[in-house]
Amino acid sequence: MNDLLYSHTYQIQGRDFEHGGEASSDIKEALKRMGINPQVIKRTAIASYEAEMNIIVYTEKGELLLEVYPKMIRVTATDRGPGIEDVELAMKEGYSTAPPEIREMGFGSGMGLPNIKKNADRLLIESHPGKGTKVIFEIDIPNASV
Secondary structure, eight states, X not given: OOOOOEEEEEEEETTOGGGTTHHHHHHHHHHHHTXXXXXXXXXXXHHHHHHHHHHHHHOSEEXXXXXXXXXXXXXXXXXXXSOOSOXXXXXXXXXXXXXXXXXXXXXXXXXXXXXXXXXXXXXXXXXXXXXXXXXXXXXXXXXXXX
């Protein structure tokens, strides 16, 4: 495995819409300070935001773990929420199990996991209904700009 250059864990509180996006913004700034390619930063920020908001919308609490290696970025989103009954269905654009009050706030459009997939080079989803979900995505750093 590549040598870990940087690691940080962000605690995410469910239903805390006021602070939603703070972890992904911090990730974006950390990657900028490291001099990572702006396109890689953009992809990571989008995917991180989607993962963060999924925790806020669907669970009581969770965390994002950012790991930066010389040739890739890995983000692991873990929660102890309700889990995803059908991961394949959840990957379809527009599919959502968000309740009406969340949709009225502008969230829960069913684009979270599809947007993570579009921005990641690799994606792994492990979900156990009633126990929680782990989403791991990796984004390659071209020409090892770190």
